[in-house]
Amino acid sequence: MLSAAQQMSPTGQRPSADLPSRDARLVYRSGKVGVTAGVAPGFVQGNLAILPEKLASSFHRFCQLNPKPCPIIGMSEVGDPRIPALGVDLDLRTDLPRYRIWRDGKLVEEPTDIMAHWRDDLVAFVLGCSFSFEEALIADGLKIRHIEEKRNVPMYRTNVPCASAGPFAGQLVVSMRPFKPADAIRAIQITTRFPAVHGAPVHFDKPEMIGIKDISKPDYGDAVSIQPDEVPVFWACGVTPQSVILQSRPDFAITHAPGHMLVTDVRNSEFSIQ
């Protein structure tokens, strides 16, 4: 998925000057904290997962095998905290508003930078996030319930197994947005154009078919209202890789804190295949 970005220059570097996305990163770099929802509209935000090199190839293979929940939009060299294709001056150690440090699968710290935790053997993965396709849905006139109700998107653990790779195995996590059927059809068409940010839904209606027992009790995020003339529509969710990483209990891992994403200089429209 790097090709569109890498086509920008022979070196795969993306100029960052004067972009609101760069401004946002510089603000976070200076120590300001806040969730990134609504920040730098039009620019791709990504999920961050950082693992020691000895686990990185298995995790890379896991993402390759499960592209809907784990669409890789950027990856660092070993020990390099930069991904120039997502922003030339981007520094993964400082540019997110908040991080989570995990040891043996347990959350040990939530710092606002990871300068003290960076190591020469770490590899960073940036994975696409549904913010990009939600922007395309809104631009088409569709209303997103959790945004209207000012809540976090509801997310559910399913009984759908991901393809496993090395120590990484687990079930798909999905996000849910309710729509009237005609709007759901339009949402399927629009999100199909964005395979780099989860793409088309994996399921709709009949939550029990994917192991969701109570739609009013999401496993992550907040419940939202569903009207009688609406169906729940389920997309593969970027929480899946975090959930799978934690289940595999790696001795060390760093992720973004929920809602505190990496803001990149890639425009959402660049990830549309049409």
Add this chain to the structure above:
Amino acid sequence: MLSAAQQMSPTGQRPSADLPSRDARLVYRSGKVGVTAGVAPGFVQGNLAILPEKLASSFHRFCQLNPKPCPIIGMSEVGDPRIPALGVDLDLRTDLPRYRIWRDGKLVEEPTDIMAHWRDDLVAFVLGCSFSFEEALIADGLKIRHIEEKRNVPMYRTNVPCASAGPFAGQLVVSMRPFKPADAIRAIQITTRFPAVHGAPVHFDKPEMIGIKDISKPDYGDAVSIQPDEVPVFWACGVTPQSVILQSRPDFAITHAPGHMLVTDVRNSEFSIQ
């Protein structure tokens, strides 16, 4: 929608030699009768509607306003029974296996040719048909219930009004195919590529939302089984224009007999926009 066909030659004529579609038309021209389901696989079949010139411009406008149920894939000159863009030697008076003659909205005859009924003031419209997208669904590995159960596709009158034009007004008719949700998502993606043959579904699930009271009692065609893990998916149907023409009670009209379509020399794949 003629452009793909017209690009074939500077005159918009489509060479017919050695095509199974042409062979089929010659067989029907010789007087043989039969439904066209499964005939000349890979080639577009069309719904036929023939009206006097005084009504044709209103009907043309009706189709323009309602492209999902009434996708025009060919149209004759006034009084000309040929549409070279759909097949060079095609003769609309003889090349369908069976026709219906309507006077004042009443069926008066079902001849195997319309040589005796042709007039210099008639205009013929050929409208896309779901056979084309069903072929694409099957090619992708999806199973079409009514084909598996060897029945006609179930069709329903809805309470969804078409946009009216002159005397032509009425409700949308839909065809229904049941799918598991994940397969329905795939079917939406595939049929989106075929706007010239009804395109994406207009609705799924919750039949009452479009005025269907009993899914087990279609208004046209045959009922098919729907499993508990499936949802009915509804596409705009080519029966809509026939239904609307008959409701408007034109003094004279000719259509194909149900299931006895026009077989053209256009390949289904040419109507895919990707």
